[in-house]
Amino acid sequence: MWKTLTLATTALALVACSGNKSDEAPADIAATPESTAPDGATPGYSAERNAYFGDMHIHTRNSFDAYIFNVRRDADDAYRFAKGETIKHPSGFDMTIAGGPLDFYTVTDHAEYLGVLPAMNSKSSPLSELPRSKDMFSTDPAKIQAAFQGVGASVRSGDKIEEMYDEPLIDSVWGQNIAAAEKYNEPGVFTTFSAYEFTSVTTPDDNGGFGGGNLHRNVFFRGEAPDRAFSTLDSTNPEDLWDWMDAQRAEGRESIAIPHNSNVSDGQMFRLETYNGDPLDAAYADQRNRNEPLVEITQVKGTSETHPDLSPNDEWANFEIYDELLASNIVSKTKGSYVREAYRNGLKLQEEQGFDPFRFGMTAASDSHVAGGAYAETDFWSKIGIVDGLPFQRGSVPMPGITDWADQPDNQTTKNAKHWFSRWSASGLTGVWAEENTRDAIFDAFRRKETFATTGPRMKVRFFGGFGYTADTLNATDLAKQAYAGGVAMGGDLVGTGEAPRFIAWAIRDANSAPLQRVQVVKVTSSGEAVYDAACSGGANPDANHRCPDNGSSVDITTCTTADGSGAGELKALWTDPDFVPGQRATYYVRVLENPTCRWSTWEANRNGTPPNPDLPTTIQERAYTSPIWYIPPA
Amino acid sequence: MRQLLREPLVHFVIVALLVFAGHAAWTAHVAARDGTITVTQEDMQRMAALYASESGVLPSPEDMAAMVSDQIRDEALSREARRLELDAGDTIIERRLAQKMSFMVSDLADTPVPDETTLRAWYDAHPDAYTAPPNVTFEHVFLSTDATTDADTTTLLNTLNAPSPPDWHTLGDPFILQRAYGDLPFRETVRLLGTDFATALFALDAGDAWQGPVRSALGLHLVHLIAKDDGSLRPFEEVRSRVEADWRDDALRTANETAIANIIKRYKVRIEGAE
Numbered sequence: 083m084w085k086t087l088t089l090a091t092t093a094l095a096l097v098a099c100s101g102n103k104s105d106e107a108p109a110d111i112a113a114t115p116e117s118t119a120p121d122g123a124t125p126g127y128s129a130e131r132n133a134y135f136g137d138m139h140i141h142t143r144n145s146f147d148a149y150i151f152n153v154r155r156d157a158d159d160a161y162r163f164a165k166g167e168t169i170k171h172p173s174g175f176d177m178t179i180a181g182g183p184l185d186f187y188t189v190t191d192h193a194e195y196l197g198v199l200p201a202m203n204s205k206s207s208p209l210s211e212l213p214r215s216k217d218m219f220s221t222d223p224a225k226i227q228a229a230f231q232g233v234g235a236s237v238r239s240g241d242k243i244e245e246m247y248d249e250p251l252i253d254s255v256w257g258q259n260i261a262a263a264e265k266y267n268e269p270g271v272f273t274t275f276s277a278y279e280f281t282s283v284t285t286p287d288d289n290g291g292f293g294g295g296n297l298h299r300n301v302f303f304r305g306e307a308p309d310r311a312f313s314t315l316d317s318t319n320p321e322d323l324w325d326w327m328d329a330q331r332a333e334g335r336e337s338i339a340i341p342h343n344s345n346v347s348d349g350q351m352f353r354l355e356t357y358n359g360d361p362l363d364a365a366y367a368d369q370r371n372r373n374e375p376l377v378e379i380t381q382v383k384g385t386s387e388t389h390p391d392l393s394p395n396d397e398w399a400n401f402e403i404y405d406e407l408l409a410s411n412i413v414s415k416t417k418g419s420y421v422r423e424a425y426r427n428g429l430k431l432q433e434e435q436g437f438d439p440f441r442f443g444m445t446a447a448s449d450s451h452v453a454g455g456a457y458a459e460t461d462f463w464s465k466i467g468i469v470d471g472l473p474f475q476r477g478s479v480p481m482p483g484i485t486d487w488a489d490q491p492d493n494q495t496t497k498n499a500k501h502w503f504s505r506w507s508a509s510g511l512t513g514v515w516a517e518e519n520t521r522d523a524i525f526d527a528f529r530r531k532e533t534f535a536t537t538g539p540r541m542k543v544r545f546f547g548g549f550g551y552t553a554d555t556l557n558a559t560d561l562a563k564q565a566y567a568g569g570v571a572m573g574g575d576l577v578g579t580g581e582a583p584r585f586i587a588w589a590i591r592d593a594n595s596a597p598l599q600r601v602q603v604v605k606v607t608s609s610g611e612a613v614y615d616a617a618c619s620g621g622a623n624p625d626a627n628h629r630c631p632d633n634g635s636s637v638d639i640t641t642c643t644t645a646d647g648s649g650a651g652e653l654k655a656l657w658t659d660p661d662f663v664p665g666q667r668a669t670y671y672v673r674v675l676e677n678p679t680c681r682w683s684t685w686e687a688n689r690n691g692t693p694p695n696p697d698l699p700t701t702i703q704e705r706a707y708t709s710p711i712w713y714i715p716p717a
Numbered sequence: 718m719r720q721l722l723r724e725p726l727v728h729f730v731i732v733a734l735l736v737f738a739g740h741a742a743w744t745a746h747v748a749a750r751d752g753t754i755t756v757t758q759e760d761m762q763r764m765a766a767l768y769a770s771e772s773g774v775l776p777s778p779e780d781m782a783a784m785v786s787d788q789i790r791d792e793a794l795s796r797e798a799r800r801l802e803l804d805a806g807d808t809i810i811e812r813r814l815a816q817k818m819s820f821m822v823s824d825l826a827d828t829p830v831p832d833e834t835t836l837r838a839w840y841d842a843h844p845d846a847y848t849a850p851p852n853v854t855f856e857h858v859f860l861s862t863d864a865t866t867d868a869d870t871t872t873l874l875n876t877l878n879a880p881s882p883p884d885w886h887t888l889g890d891p892f893i894l895q896r897a898y899g900d901l902p903f904r905e906t907v908r909l910l911g912t913d914f915a916t917a918l919f920a921l922d923a924g925d926a927w928q929g930p931v932r933s934a935l936g937l938h939l940v941h942l943i944a945k946d947d948g949s950l951r952p953f954e955e956v957r958s959r960v961e962a963d964w965r966d967d968a969l970r971t972a973n974e975t976a977i978a979n980i981i982k983r984y985k986v987r988i989e990g991a992e
Contacts (some may be wrong), residue, residue, distance in 0.1 A: 128895055152768055154787055173772065174780055182908050206795030221759075221766040468772035475773055495773040544893060561891035590893050593911025593934040651935035652861055652893070 124270025124518045130562040131515040131532070133542040134524065136186030137164070137455050138277070138340060138512060139300055139378065139447030144255050145191040145279075146237070148451040149199035150218075150230050151467030155453035157189040157262035163454035165272060171452055171463055173471030180458035181540055181594050184511075185519050186273035187266075189259055189453075190300040193278040193313035194237040197255025198246055212245055234409065238283040238294055240318040253310050260307050269520045277302035278311045280339070282318045283408065284350050295348030296408055297341070299323065299374070300447075304336040304525045319357045321366070324373040338528055340445055342378035344424075345386040346407050349415030352424035352440060354431070362431065367439035376528060377442040379421050379535045379707055380510040381449045382456070382465045387673075387707060388422040396604075396613050398675065398703065402507045402537070411501050422606060425669045425710065430608040432667060443531025443573045443709030444671070446510030455511075457538040459702060462508045462682035470503040477504030478683035478698070479690040487696055504698055508682045509537040513706070515544070515571065531573025531709040534672075539595035539704045544588040545572040545672045547711040551584040556656045561586070572671075573709040578716040582662040585711070587616050588654045589674040595704060596676040597649025600630045603657055606669040606710075613673075617655035620648025628660075635677040639700045642680035642688060649677040664715060671710040678703050753985040754792050756785055761989075764788075785988060793981040831964050839964045840953050846963065847956045850902040851919060851948040857896060858889035860930065860937040870930050874939055877927035885927075885941070893935075900946070910935070918942065 119127035126132060141148045142156050152172040163169045164187035168178045191197075201207040202215035209215055218229035236243045256278070263274040280301055285294030297320055301311070312326040320341075327337050344351035356366060379386050384404025393399040405414045417423065421444070428440035448455030449465060456463045464470040473479045477499030480490045490496055513534040514527040527533060534543050544562065548569020555564050565586050570576050576583055587601045601617040618630030625631070634647030659668070680688075681702040687694040694700050764784045768776040776784070831839075840847060858877065860870065877885060886896070894909060906915035914933035921928055923945045930937035953960070 125900070126898075130895075132894065150767075151771060152784075154783075170783075174777060182904065200791075204791050204795055206792055206799060219763055219767060221763050223766070223770040226767060226770055468768055471772065472774070542893060557891065559887055559889060559891050559896075562893070588893055590935050593907075593913075597934075651933070654861075654891075 124520060126270065127518040129517060130566065131517055131527075132519075133513050134185035134273075134516055134519050135511050135513050135536075135540050136184045136188070136273070136524075137447050137450075137457075138186075138188045138190065138275070138302060138445065139279075139342065139381065139449045140187065140189050140453060140455065141191055141279075141449070141451040142189055142453045143200060144197040144259070145451060146195045146199050146233055147192065148467065149203070150226075151451055151469050153452050153467045157191075157259050157453075158265075160189050160453040161187060161262060161266035161272075161274060165266070169454055171454075171471055172467040173463075175463070175471075177452070177454040177456075177463060179454065180456075180461050180538075181592070183272070186275075186514075186524055188275045188277045188300075188302055189262065190277045190279045190302070191255075191259060192237070192281045193252075193256070193311040194281050194315055195233060195246060196252045196278070196311070196313075197258075198248060198251060199233075201248065201251055202246070209246065209248060209251075214243070214246065237281050237314055238285065238318070240314045240316075242315050247315065249310075256311050257309075267521060270518060273519055273521050273524050275302040275304070275521065275525075276307035278313075280311075280313060280320070280323050282314050282320055282323075284318075284348065285407075294407055294410075295350040295414070296343040296346045297350055298343060299339040299341045300378075301327065301337055301339045304338075304521065306335050308335055321357055321369070324369050327373045328369070336525075337373075338376065338525075339374050340376045340378050341374060342381060342447065342449065343383050343386065344377070344419050344421065345384045345389075345404060346414045347419050348407055348412075349418030351419060352421075352427065353418045354427060362435075362437070362439055364435075364437040367431075367437035370439045371441050375442055375531055376445050376533060376709075377421055378447050379444045380446045380507070380537050382506045382509060383449060384505070384507060385509070385537070386419070386421050388420045389416050391416050392420055392423050393611060393613075396611075398602075398613070398673070398705075401703070401705070402505075402509065404502075404505045404507075406501055422604065422611060425606045426608060426611060429606065429667050429669060433608050441712065443528075443533045444535040444707050445512040445528075445533055446535035446537065446707075447512065448510065456508055457511060459508050459538070459680060459682040459704075460685055462686070464503055464506055469498075470506070473686040473690060475499060475503060476506070476683075477695055478686035479692050479695075485692050487693065500697070504683060504695060507537065511536050511538060511540065513540070513542060530571075532571050533573065534706050534708040536706040537702075537704045539592040539676065539706075541592045541595070541598065541674055541676070541704075541706050542590050543601075543672060543674050543706050543708055544586070545708040545711065546570065546586040547574070547576040547583050547670065547713070548586075549579055549581055549583060551586055551656060553656060556586065556654060561588075570711060572711060575712045575714055577714045578664060580664055580716055582658050582664070583713055585616075585657045585659075585670060586655070587657055587672045588652075589617075589672075589706070590652045591650070591676070596644060596679045597635075597646050597651060598653050599633055599635065599649060599675045599677045599703070601653045601655060602673045602675065603659075604671050604673055605659060605661075606671075607663075607666055612661065614657070614660070616657040616672075617653040619650035619653065619677075622648070633677070637678050637680060637701050639680065639684060639694065640688065642685055644677065644679060646677065667715060668713045669710045670713065672706075672708040674706040676704040752796070753987055754789055754796070754981075756788060756986070756988045758989045760788070761785065789981065789986055790977065793984055794977065796984070797980045831961060831968075836957065836960050836964060837953060839967075840956070840960045843963070844950055847953075847960065848950045849946060849948055850904065852900045852902045852946050853906065853918060853923075853942060854899045854901070854944040855897070855918065856885060856941045856943070857892070857929075857931075857938040858885055858927075858940075859892035859896070859935070860939070861890040862936045865937060870937060870939070874927055874929065877939060877941075889939070890936070910938075914938070919945065921945070 140160050143149050143153050159169045164184045166183040168176045171177050201209045203219050214229050217225040260276045263276045267274040280299045282297035283294040385402040388399050390400045407414050424440040428438035432438040451466050464476050470476045474481050515532045516523040516527040546565040546569045550568045558564050589601050591598050600615050603614045603616045605612045614628040615624040615630045619633045622631050635649050636645045678701040683698045684694045684700045765776050910933045917931045921942050923942045927939050927941050929939040
């Protein structure tokens with residue numbers, strides 16, 4: 083905190099006689115940049131790094147499922163949307179991005195049968211003559227369902243439907259997505275990557291459909307992309323994907339894969355065995371960490387940080403939990419499905435066997451299948467086109483013509499809404515700290531894991547760990563510079579010296595969203611976890627249980643208006659672990675909580691003039707998660 | 718299902734007729750030489766049924782019109798690709814070309830080289846595109862509101878404006894983003910510091926003196942507004958290459974649309990129920 087003017091006046095005297103200030107730019111030069119930008123840097127370059135926001139997970143008409151959801155927008159439309167233009171939702175309304183244009187955006191259509199469904203629905207394509215095509219685009223819902231399920235089953239099993247697998251067509255559509263990414267990439271303004279989704283799904287019993295444990299990954303390329311995308315029709319085993327990525331890397335095509343929806347992976351995403359059930363080893367961990375330095379922790383289909391059953395002492399663990407396997411009503415296994423538990427198991431493996439395959443940083447995305455992400459509670463359109471595009475389809479309001487939830491009928495629409503769509507989220511965005519908005523700078527930030535995930539709002543959060551930080555560091559006007567110089571940023575390893583590390587957690591609100599309530603540090607070790615409030619709004623101090631007092635904010639559910647209480651624009655803390663054990667590995671990450679606001683379902687109910695769905699939470703506490711800092715004890 | 722569809726189809730027919738009225742020129746050019754694209758009742762029922770089975774609601778007339786027009790466009794382009802025998806031969810290249818027919822159309826279309834007069838006319842007709850957005854160059858000293866009083870702010874402002882002030886970099890609280898911005902457009906200012914701050918900052922006059930405090934959602938800012946550009950039309954000479962690129966883009970797009978429309982004209986389009 084700023085300490086009155088006496089300090090400033092003292093500073094005047096100090097500056098006058100201080101020798102080490104000579105590198106400071108003279109005060110009278112106009113808008114002196116605080117750091118020198120290298121040649122060729124784009125405007126806005128900062129050595130202390132800027133926060134950029136984006137979504138690395140977007141589908142268009144060329145995804146086999148999106149086309150069936152009546153999505154007709156393509157990669158061009160997707161990028162135009164991210165840059166602030168308005169595009170159409172398949173249900174007929176306009177979609178405009180909340181909070182202004184994004185800094186980066188990436189189309190990740192499913193590689194499996196990429197662009198094949200549009201061809202099956204075009205009479206000029208020989209593919210449209212297939213019996214499956216005639217069924218898929220027939221008038222008989224049972225036939226449509228069966229044909230579509232058959233495609234899903236093929237994606238899952240990896241068994242090609244030979245007559246549908248038109249490789250030249252698939253490669254050509256992949257080429258179109260690459261061309262669109264190239265077209266919209268604009269250094270300094272807007273970054274895109276060539277990317278796709280690898281759609282691996284496991285299932286214990288062959289139900290003939292797509293349902294199963296989600297092992298999906300999005301693969302994106304730093305620069306040049308290969309001519310074809312490795313899909314589950316090549317192999318359903320993610321380790322084979324990593325082999326392919328390694329081979330591409332050896333030829334100069336660098337990439338990263340980001341797994342997502344571990345929450346519905348049926349315990350498979352962070353299983354303590356290989357895909358084929360062999361024990362994990364150091365080579366597996368190396369390969370996984372090299373190819374998957376990041377994980378997607380929140381998106382429309384729920385949040386994967388942790389689950390109340392895994393974190394009974396975390397009062398905020400029950401957040402946007404969604405746990406039914408894709409396209410089914412089977413509840414996903416909890417163990418092996420959540421990120422915090424994976425951090426813990428990783429440390430355990432490290433201590434017992436000398437390797438940790440789960441050293442990932444955090445990202446978030448929408449997984450929109452309509453080319454444009456719905457990030458705001460106030461303006462939500464969910465993600466699967468005409469299936470969940472309208473409020474009654476997603477259970478925020480009763481079926482048309484009904485005003486009382488007691489009269490809600492039991493039909494397929496209400497069943498889907500109850501099990502799936504009503505529990506989906508207006509989430510999320512990835513933040514990165516990068517010097518500038520270019521492919522190289524953003525990709526490097528991903529590699530460094532200097533990333534944070536938000537559930538939609540664009541709050542910004544920095545997190546540093548070191549040994550020399552003091553209260554003065556926290557108040558120094560060049561705090562970020564000192565923090566980088568004296569420690570590691572989020573995503574880094576902090577190698578111990580024997581003394582307790584000091585952490586700087588620093589967050590600012592999104593001016594378009596709610597003020598901040600608290601900043602927390604989550605600590606994970608091989609033997610447990612703990613959540614500490616590190617900074618409280620209103621300048622309050624956490625109590626003996628490391629909890630902030632109530633900050634007096636409130637939400638009026640009937641109007642969605644809020645009272646801010648002492649909610650903060652900025653929260654900052656120098657934090658030391660009160661339970662630090664010098665010889666024990668620990669993974670620390672920051673969680674930032676906003677004041678509560680109305681959930682999307684409440685906004686929609688109010689607009690409809692009907693009561694909120696009694697089965698749903700009425701409010702939400704939007705949040706951000708940083709990539710961890712891994713504390714490694716001295717050797 | 719059939720029964721359900723009856724009513725929206727009636728709606729659709731009305732919309733379709735309106736669409737066709739707007740395409741009088743198109744229908745006048747209908748030539749049977751390359752065949753007919755027929756959108757049958759069954760096609761439309763199929764589209765509607767698919768839509769209904771997925772969404773749980775029947776498509777609106779606008780939805781139907783959009784689906785039909787997408788269908789005609791795709792069909793005409795892919796038939797044209799086949800007519801040009803882009804699907805013949807056995808090389809992947811040819812098949813890729815077939816997939817990129819609409820892209821090819823724009824390559825084939827003639828785009829004349831613009832002369833100076835054409836470009837100036839384009840520039841004159843699109844002043845908004847060549848007007849630099851309002852932008853500011855400023856430095857700011859941030860004061861976290863928690864511990865700041867009015868007296869603090871006033872004293873600090875006086876210090877900054879004193880005859881020989883201390884280096885402003887050393888004053889105030891640390892700021893999580895940058896403390897000096899050059900040529901920052903209004904929209905970016907809003908994104909970084911919120912609407913209230915941006916509006917207040919852009920209302921100040923540029924000058925040597927430190928001003929404020931200006932409030933943002935994050936705290937208070939004393940600002941040195943070094944320069945403010947209200948956004949002026951940039952001279953033609955300065956933006957000539959962009960004007961040319963924009964003109965060419967538009968010319969290509971128009972040529973592309975015309976070429977596609979010409980391809981569609983080669984087919985007789987028949988939408989059952991709309992005749």
